[in-house]
Amino acid sequence: MLGRAMHERPNEPAKGAALGDFGANAAAGGAWAWKPSLEVPTFSTTASLDVHAWPVPWALAALRPPTLRLASAQWAVKLTAAISLPIVAPKLKVFSFRFPQPGDWLAKSLASSREQAGSPPAPSPSINAAPGAIPKAGRTRIKPPGDIVKLEDRLFYVLQPSLETLIGEGSLAFPFRPFAYQFEGVAFLYPRYAAILADEMGLGKTMQAITAVRLLLHAGELESVLLVCPKPLVTNWQREFTAWAPEVPLAVIEGDQAKRRWQWQQNDMPVKIANYELLQRDRELAVELGLKFDLVVLDEAQRIKNRGSATSLCVRALERRRSWALTGTPVENSPQDLVGIFEFLSPGYLSDAMKPRRMGRAAADYVLRRTKDRVLADLPPKMFRDAEVELTHQQRESYQLAEKEGVLRLTEMGESVSIQHVFELVLRLKQICNFDLASGESAKFERLAADLDEVAASGRKAIIFSQWVSTLETLAGRLAEFRPLLYHGRVPQQHRDGVLEQFRDNPRRQVMLLSYGAGGVGLNLQQAEYVFLFDRWWNPAVEDQAINRAHRIGAAGPVTVTRFLSTGTIEQRIDQILREKREIFDTIFSDVEPARNLGLTQQEIFGLFQLRCPSGPIDLAA
Amino acid sequence: MSSGDPTSQEALGFLTVLEHEQQGLVGGYLILNTAGRPLEFHCTAPVKPSRAQQILFGPTLDSYLYGEQIGQTLLAKGSIAPVAVCTDVQRVLSVRDYVSLPLALVLVGEDKPPAQETSAPPPTWRFDAPHHAGPDMHAFEIGRNRLAVAAHRDADRHEIVARLNGLAAFDLSEPFERIREAVEEAHKGPRG
Numbered sequence: 001m002l003g004r005a006m007h008e009r010p011n012e013p014a015k016g017a018a019l020g021d022f023g024a025n026a027a028a029g030g031a032w033a034w035k036p037s038l039e040v041p042t043f044s045t046t047a048s049l050d051v052h053a054w055p056v057p058w059a060l061a062a063l064r065p066p067t068l069r070l071a072s073a074q075w076a077v078k079l080t081a082a083i084s085l086p087i088v089a090p091k092l093k094v095f096s097f098r099f100p101q102p103g104d105w106l107a108k109s110l111a112s113s114r115e116q117a118g119s120p121p122a123p124s125p126s127i128n129a130a131p132g133a134i135p136k137a138g139r140t141r142i143k144p145p146g147d148i149v150k151l152e153d154r155l156f157y158v159l160q161p162s163l164e165t166l167i168g169e170g171s172l173a174f175p176f177r178p179f180a181y182q183f184e185g186v187a188f189l190y191p192r193y194a195a196i197l198a199d200e201m202g203l204g205k206t207m208q209a210i211t212a213v214r215l216l217l218h219a220g221e222l223e224s225v226l227l228v229c230p231k232p233l234v235t236n237w238q239r240e241f242t243a244w245a246p247e248v249p250l251a252v253i254e255g256d257q258a259k260r261r262w263q264w265q266q267n268d269m270p271v272k273i274a275n276y277e278l279l280q281r282d283r284e285l286a287v288e289l290g291l292k293f294d295l296v297v298l299d300e301a302q303r304i305k306n307r308g309s310a311t312s313l314c315v316r317a318l319e320r321r322r323s324w325a326l327t328g329t330p331v332e333n334s335p336q337d338l339v340g341i342f343e344f345l346s347p348g349y350l351s352d353a354m355k356p357r358r359m360g361r362a363a364a365d366y367v368l369r370r371t372k373d374r375v376l377a378d379l380p381p382k383m384f385r386d387a388e389v390e391l392t393h394q395q396r397e398s399y400q401l402a403e404k405e406g407v408l409r410l411t412e413m414g415e416s417v418s419i420q421h422v423f424e425l426v427l428r429l430k431q432i433c434n435f436d437l438a439s440g441e442s443a444k445f446e447r448l449a450a451d452l453d454e455v456a457a458s459g460r461k462a463i464i465f466s467q468w469v470s471t472l473e474t475l476a477g478r479l480a481e482f483r484p485l486l487y488h489g490r491v492p493q494q495h496r497d498g499v500l501e502q503f504r505d506n507p508r509r510q511v512m513l514l515s516y517g518a519g520g521v522g523l524n525l526q527q528a529e530y531v532f533l534f535d536r537w538w539n540p541a542v543e544d545q546a547i548n549r550a551h552r553i554g555a556a557g558p559v560t561v562t563r564f565l566s567t568g569t570i571e572q573r574i575d576q577i578l579r580e581k582r583e584i585f586d587t588i589f590s591d592v593e594p595a596r597n598l599g600l601t602q603q604e605i606f607g608l609f610q611l612r613c614p615s616g617p618i619d620l621a622a
Numbered sequence: 623m624s625s626g627d628p629t630s631q632e633a634l635g636f637l638t639v640l641e642h643e644q645q646g647l648v649g650g651y652l653i654l655n656t657a658g659r660p661l662e663f664h665c666t667a668p669v670k671p672s673r674a675q676q677i678l679f680g681p682t683l684d685s686y687l688y689g690e691q692i693g694q695t696l697l698a699k700g701s702i703a704p705v706a707v708c709t710d711v712q713r714v715l716s717v718r719d720y721v722s723l724p725l726a727l728v729l730v731g732e733d734k735p736p737a738q739e740t741s742a743p744p745p746t747w748r749f750d751a752p753h754h755a756g757p758d759m760h761a762f763e764i765g766r767n768r769l770a771v772a773a774h775r776d777a778d779r780h781e782i783v784a785r786l787n788g789l790a791a792f793d794l795s796e797p798f799e800r801i802r803e804a805v806e807e808a809h810k811g812p813r814g
Contacts, residue, residue, distance in 0.1 A: 092691060151807070159652065166659070
């Protein structure tokens with residue numbers, strides 16, 4: 001009962017009254033009226049009347065002395081565990097690769113060429129000249145082949161610029177822009193340690209090989225290169241190097257042994273050229289001098305198809321890191337030819353036991369083979385015409401007599417007859433097909449002379465191939481009106497370049513007579529629009545080589561190939577064998593399923609004369 | 623790059639970062655001479671940020687990974703100092719805070735599709751070629767190349783123009799294709 005006076009003391013004013021005057025109405029029992037007053041009211045009453053004051057709570061609170069109470073409580077809080085996480089950057093693993101740089105020869109060579117030109121030092125190679133605008137589709141990138149396993153080696157090739165960029169580089173002069181397929185050929189060779197560039201003749205294997213060598217020299221990947229070629233082609237290679245890699249110093253190994261010894265040791269010549277025969281002579285010298293090469297290139301590599309030959313043994317003995325083979329005819333006679341070349345590239349990789357299709361698949365990554373009809377849409381067409389001629393009366397008589405006597409003699413020899421005896425007869429009959437020795441008549445010549453009249457009248461040029469020097473010389477005499485040039489094995493080496501030059505540059509020297517052996521490889525005779533095969537070689541690859549002296553890049557126009565064939569003679573039978581050999585080649589270098597084994601057998605050779613033969617295979621064109 | 627090395631007048635640097643779906647970021651740095659021949663190549667092992675890094679670095683994570691961790695590390699590995707460094711990834715520009723070399727972003731031309739579409743890289747690699755300079759970038763041209771620098775690095779623009787002026791015909795986007803192929807090759811590891 002906080003609102004009521006809890007006690008009453010007469011001498012003290014009622015606490016409740018001190019807060020105000022409730023007025024008379026209160027005494028009269030009327031309505032309450034309270035007036036606040038500061039004075040302490042006193043109540044006088046005579047009546048015994050309990051007065052109860054009802055103070056409001058806030059008034060009491062105002063009067064009540066403040067009371068302070070202290071309270072303590074235990075505040076026990078468990079501390080939060082703090083986790084510190086250092087932000088430490090992990091050490092990043094980095095794979096680094098630095099590219100080799102070219103040897104001193106390059107700087108010297110460039111400086112030398114500038115001095116000779118008398119020009120001020122050229123600015124450093126600039127990509128100003130680079131074909132930066134080459135569309136991506138037109139860039140030829142180098143891809144590492146599958147047999148390169150080291151990552152560093154693979155990256156070396158992946159990170160090279162496109163060949164078009166390299167070739168557009170200011171420091172690399174080119175006589176003309178290579179064809180797209182030639183870029184591909186260079187890109188094929190560039191990363192390979194074992195490779196066969198087997199393009200058809202006339203597609204520029206020489207240029208592609210030189211360019212690949214050149215780029216590798218500039219990249220510092222090569223320092224010593226040995227190029228081995230047939231002797232007649234040495235000057236051709238020199239000429240091609242001058243055109244396609246003029247800044248690359250090269251040495252031709254020649255002269256007496258003392259000179260050769262000195263030449264072999266020339267370390268400032270990154271490229272050396274030697275011919276096969278010389279290399280055989282210097283075989284022991286190479287061992288004695290400890291010759292090592294970063295790359296050995298074999299031109300006309302079909303020369304080493306026979307694994308047991310001195311040539312093959314000699315080149316295989318060379319110490320080298322890379323091995324390239326250039327040949328338009330990696331298979332001349334049989335798939336074993338390719339095995340022979342691979343013994344130089346990667347010994348044991350191919351074997352004789354492999355079937356052609358399997359061999360083709362195994363060799364696929366190492367061999368690049370293009371034909372003109374696939375890559376040179378713009379190359380003038382090559383037209384064949386088989387000139388089948390009937391022997392003259394005198395020729396026919398001589399031929400039949402020789403054949404009859406020959407076959408009779410072979411038959412009489414019985415079991416002692418050898419392949420050599422058969423060949424002798426074949427050669428004799430073929431010679432009669434060319435010229436009858438008794439009468440001097442020649443149906444082929446008559447046809448040839450008529451054709452040459454037309455050729456000469458048109459102002460065009462022709463090349464004529466035969467396997468015999470004697471035939472060529474006879475032809476030269478009878479074709480004197482055409483002033484024919486002669487190029488065969490008996491023409492001295494020092495005169496040969498002059499002969500070629502005459503044919504190329506002199507418009508009045510329209511006819512050249514060549515032997516398959518000396519003129520069938522490596523020559524560039526694009527000026528000729530007519531090719532005559534006066535007699536046929538033993539295998540089609542050699543014939544192709546000959547034909548492609550004229551039908552190649554830079555050819556003046558369509559090339560017409562005339563293949564003479566005396567009907568009803570040994571030539572027709574040989575022609576049939578040649579066609580079958582071509583099928584062997586196609587089996588290995590295409591996906592065509594071989595119809596049958598087309599290797600030339602001894603039986604077939606003897607079959608030319610319907611002779612029974614001893615057993616066992618032979619290599620006819622070896 | 624070694625700070626003490628003299629700046630080579632013959633070299634250009636190309637720095638990029640590729641993103642692999644599973645393994646993370648891989649950086650590649652190719653130094654070419656002015657003929658386009660490679661002089662050096664460096665690439666990182668894949669970098670994948672931890673969950674903690676993702677949380678703690680927040681929006682600065684890309685800048686940290688592309689610039690400080692990958693870019694700076696790669697540039698420090700180079701023994702040849704190029705006249706300038708190009709990148710085709712905008713986030714790599716943050717490396718400029720750690721190096722003194724001028725750095726430019728190579729923009730893909732309007733008429734040129736991103737390299738991803740033409741070079742057919744494996745689908746696990748992601749690459750976003752920049753087509754436009756952002757608002758905080760200053761774009762410019764050198765020959766047929768469109769470049770950009772960060773707006774606050776405008777001095778780089780003048781320096782790059784001066785240094786690369788003689789290289790107008792050079793396709794500055796081409797070397798990145800080589801880097802991508804090399805990173806892909808390195809990712810495959812040795813053969814055999």
